[in-house]
Amino acid sequence: MRNKKSQFKKSSEFYNLIYKNKDSYSEAIYIDNFIKRFKPNTDHILELGCGTGRHLQEMLKLGYKVKGIDISAEMLQMIPKLEGLELECTNIVDFQSDKKFNVITALFHVVSYINDIDSLDSLFCNTKSNLSDGGLFIFDVWFTPAVMSIEPSIRVLEINNENYEITRIATPKIDYINNLVEVNYKFFIFDKNLNSNETFEEKHLMRHFSITEIDAIAKKHGFQNLVNEEWLTGKFPSNKTWGVVFVYKNG
Numbered sequence: 629m630r631n632k633k634s635q636f637k638k639s640s641e642f643y644n645l646i647y648k649n650k651d652s653y654s655e656a657i658y659i660d661n662f663i664k665r666f667k668p669n670t671d672h673i674l675e676l677g678c679g680t681g682r683h684l685q686e687m688l689k690l691g692y693k694v695k696g697i698d699i700s701a702e703m704l705q706m707i708p709k710l711e712g713l714e715l716e717c718t719n720i721v722d723f724q725s726d727k728k729f730n731v732i733t734a735l736f737h738v739v740s741y742i743n744d745i746d747s748l749d750s751l752f753c754n755t756k757s758n759l760s761d762g763g764l765f766i767f768d769v770w771f772t773p774a775v776m777s778i779e780p781s782i783r784v785l786e787i788n789n790e791n792y793e794i795t796r797i798a799t800p801k802i803d804y805i806n807n808l809v810e811v812n813y814k815f816f817i818f819d820k821n822l823n824s825n826e827t828f829e830e831k832h833l834m835r836h837f838s839i840t841e842i843d844a845i846a847k848k849h850g851f852q853n854l855v856n857e858e859w860l861t862g863k864f865p866s867n868k869t870w871g872v873v874f875v876y877k878n879g
């Protein structure tokens with residue numbers, strides 16, 4: 629098995645707070661619509677890079693049985709124990725399941741964390757063999773035309789609630805040759821209850837992709853393209869579209 633470290637070791641505790649404005653319910657309905665359209669009668673879903681389980685918990689409420697896998701034990705620990713929900717701490721690149729799933733998802737840029745071609749190849753190969761015939765692989769990635777045209781810049785996020793004051797500074801370093809962006813996150817946390825400060829840093833290496841690149845690797849592994857569109861809006865991807873969603877059918 630490939631040895632890859634989790635980038636979310638320290639920030640996992642604050643992940644749900646940082647992304648509290650994400651509408652996980654609407655995102656789950658968006659995925660559910662693809663499932664109803666292309667693979668009705670799906671009962672069992674696998675989510676790759678499930679993180680703190682925000683989609684898993686919504687999919688469970690929609691009536692699916694769900695399994696989530698993630699390389700970060702700290703992220704998985706944030707998920708409450710729920711009936712019908714199975715979790716495993718493992719690398720999605722190497723994951724081989726003993727049962728087949730009708731649908732496999734990787735949501736909120738998880739595939740952009742897989743930034744070398746051998747790992748990507750292995751991810752598609754294993755995902756294909758973990759899917760039933762006609763099963764769906766649904767994922768979103770950072771989209772090269774948008775990354776090149778918008779260009780990542782320094783961003784500051786501030787959160788202030790009854791427990792914490794959090795400042796997160798994201799500083800990107802763009803590698804134009806290899807389609808990579810290294811994002812250095814610096815966190816400043818003030819815990820109001822303990823009256824204590826903490827500072828830590830994390831590096832996230834992100835790969836962006838064109839549609840033709842993703843399509844070439846998917847076709848090589850015997851997937852058939854059903855959808856490429858802007859995440860949630862369904863618009864045709866443009867140089868303003870940071871996240872593009874792909875739906876592929878196995879076979």
Ligand SMILES: C[S@@+](CC[C@H](N)C(=O)[O-])C[C@H]1O[C@@H](n2cnc3c(N)ncnc32)[C@H](O)[C@@H]1O
Pocket residue numbers: 632634635636676677678679680681682683697698699700703718719720721734735736737738741742
């Ligand atoms: C941006 S978070 C998305 C989490 C979740 N899908 C969501 O929508 O909130 C990316 C997740 O992918 C996981 N991840 C990145 N590389 C991975 C790998 N090779 N194997 C398993 N999980 C991975 C990280 O640990 C993290 O939980």
